Amino acid sequence: MDIVDTFSYAWGGIKLRKLRAALTTLGIVIGIAAIVALLSLGEGFRIVITSQFERGFALDVLTVTAGRGLLANIISGSGSEEYLTLNDTYTIDEIAGVRQATATLSKSIGLSIGNKTYTVTVVGINFTEYSTIYSTSFLLENDSIPLNPSNDSIILGYRLHDPWKNGTILVRVGDYINLTWTTGSITKPIVKRYTFHVAGVLKEIGGISIFGPSDIQAYIPITTAQEIFETDQVSQIQVQLVSSEQRTIDSVTDSIKNIYGDKVTVVSPSAMLNAFSSILSTVQLLLAGLAGISLLVAGIGIMNIMIVSVIERTREIGILKSLGMKNKTVMIIFLCEAALIGLVGAAIGIVFGLGLSNFVTNFVFPLIGNGTNQSNGQGNRVVSNITPVLTPTVCIGAFFFGIATSVLFALYPAWRASKLKPVEALRYE
Amino acid sequence: MALIVQTINLQKTYMLGKVPVNALRGVNLEVESGDFVAVVGPSGSGKSTLLNLIGALDKPTEGKVIIDGVDVSTLNEDELAELRRRVGFVFQFFNLIPRLTASENVELPLAIAGVKKRQRKEKTADLLKAVGLSERAGHNPTELSGGEQQRVAIARALANNPRFLLLDEPTGNIDSKTADILISLLKRLNEERGVTIIMITHDPNIARQAKHIVHILDGRIVDDASSMGGGS
Numbered sequence: 001m002d003i004v005d006t007f008s009y010a011w012g013g014i015k016l017r018k019l020r021a022a023l024t025t026l027g028i029v030i031g032i033a034a035i036v037a038l039l040s041l042g043e044g045f046r047i048v049i050t051s052q053f054e055r056g057f058a059l060d061v062l063t064v065t066a067g068r069g070l071l072a073n074i075i076s077g078s079g080s081e082e083y084l085t086l087n088d089t090y091t092i093d094e095i096a097g098v099r100q101a102t103a104t105l106s107k108s109i110g111l112s113i114g115n116k117t118y119t120v121t122v123v124g125i126n127f128t129e130y131s132t133i134y135s136t137s138f139l140l141e142n143d144s145i146p147l148n149p150s151n152d153s154i155i156l157g158y159r160l161h162d163p164w165k166n167g168t169i170l171v172r173v174g175d176y177i178n179l180t181w182t183t184g185s186i187t188k189p190i191v192k193r194y195t196f197h198v199a200g201v202l203k204e205i206g207g208i209s210i211f212g213p214s215d216i217q218a219y220i221p222i223t224t225a226q227e228i229f230e231t232d233q234v235s236q237i238q239v240q241l242v243s244s245e246q247r248t249i250d251s252v253t254d255s256i257k258n259i260y261g262d263k264v265t266v267v268s269p270s271a272m273l274n275a276f277s278s279i280l281s282t283v284q285l286l287l288a289g290l291a292g293i294s295l296l297v298a299g300i301g302i303m304n305i306m307i308v309s310v311i312e313r314t315r316e317i318g319i320l321k322s323l324g325m326k327n328k329t330v331m332i333i334f335l336c337e338a339a340l341i342g343l344v345g346a347a348i349g350i351v352f353g354l355g356l357s358n359f360v361t362n363f364v365f366p367l368i369g370n371g372t373n374q375s376n377g378q379g380n381r382v383v384s385n386i387t388p389v390l391t392p393t394v395c396i397g398a399f400f401f402g403i404a405t406s407v408l409f410a411l412y413p414a415w416r417a418s419k420l421k422p423v424e425a426l427r428y429e
Numbered sequence: 430m431a432l433i434v435q436t437i438n439l440q441k442t443y444m445l446g447k448v449p450v451n452a453l454r455g456v457n458l459e460v461e462s463g464d465f466v467a468v469v470g471p472s473g474s475g476k477s478t479l480l481n482l483i484g485a486l487d488k489p490t491e492g493k494v495i496i497d498g499v500d501v502s503t504l505n506e507d508e509l510a511e512l513r514r515r516v517g518f519v520f521q522f523f524n525l526i527p528r529l530t531a532s533e534n535v536e537l538p539l540a541i542a543g544v545k546k547r548q549r550k551e552k553t554a555d556l557l558k559a560v561g562l563s564e565r566a567g568h569n570p571t572e573l574s575g576g577e578q579q580r581v582a583i584a585r586a587l588a589n590n591p592r593f594l595l596l597d598e599p600t601g602n603i604d605s606k607t608a609d610i611l612i613s614l615l616k617r618l619n620e621e622r623g624v625t626i627i628m629i630t631h632d633p634n635i636a637r638q639a640k641h642i643v644h645i646l647d648g649r650i651v652d653d654a655s656s657m658g659g660g661s
Contacts, residue, residue, distance in 0.1 A: 324514030
């Protein structure tokens with residue numbers, strides 16, 4: 001029996017029980033739709049996140065932190081005993097391939113405007129060095145960065161100036177604002193207040209920033225920061241390289257490692273992006289795996305229905321065998337029935353999944369994004385920017401996965417059908 | 430005349446629950462090409478068992494079935510399937526596939542044997558014409574009378590130019606007038622086309638139409654009237 005005849009015979013078998021076939025197909029539709037929706041949303045999310053990161057990133061800047069990195073410090077439960085100081089900037093400046101190194105010191109601090117206090121991250125920087133390194137993003141709205149700032153100068157990120165982006169200005173250039181730094185123990189807190197003069201507001205950067213300038217941070221001279229926080233440490237050293245080539249990144253990273261050993265962690269933005277991207281991929285895969293459970297259930301449904309179908313059609317199988325059909329052909333017919341169900345189910349499922357993800361981005365995400373919690377502004381912006389992306393790989397993969405699942409779960413029933421003895425099958429009532 | 434079917438000391442034992450039932454107890458039968466044999470005997474005498482063994486639908490407990498000089502017991506599953514394509518089976522309950530039309534039912538064994546579509550269509554039309562059902566080709570079995578269904582079954586059995594036809598009580602479920610038409614069809618096929626026929630029946634009038642009659646009782650041949658044809 002040739003393949004066309006086999007498929008048309010299988011199709012006849014499906015048509016015989018339309019409702020049953022439709023319900024079995026529905027299982028596959030749901031499974032594939034879930035996978036496609038989650039993967040295309042995940043892909044959309046990944047694209048938004050990476051593009052946001054890329055906007056805030058300078059690819060030629062390495063970040064050096066003390067210890068084995070943030071994650072390692074969290075895992076080991078103790079803060080790092082190693083620390084960096086301003087002097088380390090000079091050491092790093094000497095390394096070949098380094099254009100300039102600058103230290104930053106950042107802390108969460110209370111910022112009082114009017115009678116309201118907001119918690120923001122204040123970063124102590126060297127204005128000259130910092131604005132050289134981040135020359136494309138560390139820019140003022142309509143002025144240039146003061147290169148010799150007074151000790152009480154503060155530069156605000158755009159969203160501290162205009163948090164709701166509707167013209168409700170919270171603070172302007174020239175205003176004075178209060179910073180509140182709480183120190184001491186939990187039981188006996190010592191609250192210190194400092195008054196700063198707003199020297200400028202940054203142009204809106206957009207995106208999410210980890211190491212570079214950000215819309216939601218405030219910047220003060222690093223010497224002032226060290227005074228306020230009573231430390232000679234710095235949080236990070238940003239190292240600008242002569243080029244963003246991987247070769248330069250590697251050689252400078254190696255040189256820093258040679259000097260400090262395991263006492264510091266060097267992160268390059270590209271490595272960071274890759275790491276982030278791979279985390280997102282893993283999460284995506286996990287989501288797809290969860291969706292896969294529904295496909296598993298659908299597969300079991302197919303198996304169940306096929307077993308019933310084989311029992312019901314025992315006599316038909318007997319007839320086919322008495323007419324000289326080979327066992328493997330009997331098996332192939334039942335596998336073809338499953339494949340057809342999988343094919344139709346997967347095709348509909350892909351369309352449904354894409355529809356579902358579009359529905360979610362158009363109708364569900366805006367509901368989340370409408371929350372007016374300005375401290376969470378970045379996250380909402382990310383969510384409302386997501387457009388589902390269905391890559392050809394996912395599309396083709398989902399298609400074949402749907403068919404494969406159906407066929408896989410039909411293997412046992414089909415095998416059972418092929419093993420029926422002709423005489424007994426013909427006698428079956 | 431060439432020997433087309435031969436059974437040697439054919440035995441078949443079934444297990445009915447835990448009780449063994451000896452359906453066949455040593456049957457020696459020889460059928461020559463172009464013969465028309467009627468196998469008669471009461472219910473439970475082992476007629477159907479014999480037919481199933483000759484048609485390679487079942488395996489004997491003891492003894493041999495030799496078709497066209499080939500010992501059936503030496504064949505594997507696939508070879509048995511191919512052998513069945515050269516045997517035309519007609520069952521008491523027709524065993525047509527309900528969801529297929531008359532012509533699709535006739536076409537089915539041709540499709541199974543891998544015959545090309547166009548040849549299949551021609552052959553199917555010829556066969557339906559031969560059994561007088563050309564006008565009913567597009568009807569499903571449920572829309573056909575018992576006699577018509579049985580004629581479709583015969584057309585189907587003839588599709589692959591079988592070496593012989595095996596009929597298991599072909600007139601058992603149709604009225605006597607239709608049965609007469611059917612038997613004359615069989616006789617015509619036997620005489621004009623030289624189709625070898627082995628037919629089970631318990632109706633003596635039907636059996637008399639055959640060239641030879643084999644009587645079976647309790648799993649044994651008791652009176653092989655085909656002895657004049659050179660049987661055992």
